[in-house]
Ligand code: URP
């Protein structure tokens with residue numbers, strides 16, 4: 001046969017066009033795009049189906065160690081299965097340096113975990129202890145080895161760094177050519193609120209949202225944009241949750257800054273009211289920043305349509321509800337401060353965005369492809385291999401039935417978590433088959449590929465994240481500091 005695989009008669013969707021074509025795959029790459037292609041050793045009929053680039057999910061906590069009594073519910077084997085079940089073919093997860101730890105050691109450990117991935121993967125490096133020694137002695141080689149993005153937290157006890165440290169990491173990102181991604185919430189305000197809430201006995205899941213109202217995120221979003229401006233460093237702000245934070249992003253972009261922003265499905269379909277469910281069900285909706293309002297959801301869709309927010313990731317961060325003894329893993333009726341932040345979202349990201357976005361007419365198909373695959377691949381230096389359907393690109397595609405109606409239930413998601421906050425949500429449109437480099441990983445909910453099919457994706461230097469060369473003073477402060 002001329003090709004290893006031919007996907008016939010599909011409607012192809014990319015970030016710029018929708019057209020009818022066959023796809024010919026050879027050696028894991030797209031070798032031909034035309035109608036009436038020659039024979040494939042394997043033939044798939046995609047009549048009446050959409051054939052879309054596999055999703056690129058650039059914010060996923062998979063098999064990430066954490067302190068305390070709970071752990072991340074997914075391994076790379078299960079997390080990558082879940083991603084593929086939802087049409088995603090590439091993930092960027094986090095290699096996390098704890099305080100006093102070597103970043104290089106943590107990256108090496110994460111490489112070991114990644115070997116069981118079924119889909120392709122890359123790493124962001126979480127820096128919680130940016131000592132001058134780590135920055136000068138460990139970081140350059142790690143970036144050079146292809147880990148071209150850094151994450152910092154400005155809140156969370158045990159993870160957050162100070163503004164002075166953040167400036168040092170930003171400077172390092174600029175010098176080494178790595179994109180700095182930031183969790184932006186004002187830590188001391190959250191702490192002040194939290195102490196007051198606990199003192200008042202207000203400890204329910206819904207009080208999680210009270211402890212971190214939008215102002216803590218709006219202020220910090222403004223602050224990190226200003227820090228990025230001061231040192232002329234491109235950044236991505238993680239999980240923008242609503243209108244006021246999106247306004248800060250847009251303001252920075254209008255100033256000409258290279259500030260990119262991400263949001264997540266939870267901010268588009270859930271609200272703070274979900275925390276107020278009966279019993280302890282609200283605990284399944286504790287994530288940070290907290291869910292907001294319907295008006296915030298509308299503002300986020302608008303920001304997506306106007307290109308202010310170009311990346312929609314899952315922020316997959318699963319914790320089991322039930323512990324090994326059948327009781328709540330984090331304690332019955334635990335105060336909100338004891339519930340690990342984060343929800344699972346790898347499998348549901350694309351179906352929810354397709355249904356709420358494309359099927360409901362909020363965004364077109366090209367925009368859906370852009371925010372789930374093409375933009376994140378470009379932003380993190382994974383293009384042209386990932387994020388689009390083009391000759392020479394990896395044959396990472398998902399065949400979608402745009403009409404299929406599915407009621408989301410946990411067992412469909414192929415993750416190792418015991419619940420989803422989207423249980424019972426009805427969606428229209430579902431990925432029926434997901435291919436990574438021409439190999440089917442999931443078909444009709446059946447997992448076909450073994451752990452280990454995935455490949456690590458080192459990222460080469462790329463122009464998109466080059467600094468502008470513009471400082472607010474007639475002086476470059478970054479090149480003066482030792483690195
Ligand atoms: O609540 C969340 N988002 N948990 C995951 C860690 C983070 O902040 O991204």
Ligand code: ZN
Pocket residue numbers: 107111145147
């Ligand atoms: Zn490495």
Ligand code: ZN
Pocket residue numbers: 183238239288
């Ligand atoms: Zn975060």
Ligand code: ZN
Pocket residue numbers: 059061315317
């Ligand atoms: Zn996260």
